[in-house]
Amino acid sequence: MxxxxxxxxxxxxxxxxxxxxxxxxxxxxKVCADCQVTCDACFNHCLKMAGEGKTEHAETAQMCVDxxxxxxACATLCxxxxxxxxxxxxxxxxxxxxxxxxxxxxxxDKQMAECAKICRECAKECRSMGGSVGQGT
Numbered sequence: 001m002x003x004x005x006x007x008x009x010x011x012x013x014x015x016x017x018x019x020x021x022x023x024x025x026x027x028x029x030k031v032c033a034d035c036q037v038t039c040d041a042c043f044n045h046c047l048k049m050a051g052e053g054k055t056e057h058a059e060t061a062q063m064c065v066d067x068x069x070x071x072x073a074c075a076t077l078c079x080x081x082x083x084x085x086x087x088x089x090x091x092x093x094x095x096x097x098x099x100x101x102x103x104x105x106x107x108x109d110k111q112m113a114e115c116a117k118i119c120r121e122c123a124k125e126c127r128s129m130g131g132s133v134g135q136g137t
Contacts, residue, residue, distance in 0.1 A: 025078045025085065028129040032075035032092060035122035039068035039099060042115035060102045064115065067099035071122060078129070089130035096123035 046061035074092035077085045100119035103112040 022081055024129055024132065025081050028089070028125050029075045029078035031122050031125040032071045032078065035096060035118050036068045036071035036075060038115050038118040039064045039071060042103065042111055043068060045109075045111045057106075060105070060112070063099045063102040067095045067119065070095040074126065086130060089126040093123040093126035093130065096120070096126065 043061050043064035046057040046064060049057040050061060070092050074085075074088045076082075077088045082088075096119040100116040100123065103116035103119065106112040
């Protein structure tokens with residue numbers, strides 16, 4: 001009877017997200033979701049700039065929209081505590097670093113500077129969380 005209760009308690013903890021690890025995953029999901037929104041807004045900003053003839057922003061627009069998609073997927077997997085979160089965290093960190101590099105080319109543009117900042121924070125959070133998550137199966 002005691003063993004059954006212990007197994008049930010463990011299963012309940014795993015499915016309800018209790019524990020330090022799951023709290024970290026939920027925090028990472030929130031950081032990724034915030035980054036996704038920021039990148040999508042920056043994508044729109046870059047499109048407007050490119051439409052005004054500043055064609056150099058087309059490449060950054062692509063980087064932002066792709067990064068937003070990656071962040072969205074990572075937020076979803078982290079929130080679910082998916083066994084595939086580990087590889088996605090690494091992918092998201094890499095995408096965020098590349099997006100930040102692209103946006104940092106325009107330091108005088110407030111929106112792009114904010115996108116770069118949020119992407120750097122997201123990459124840091126993903127790398128931190130990725131170190132404590134298995135690489136999936």
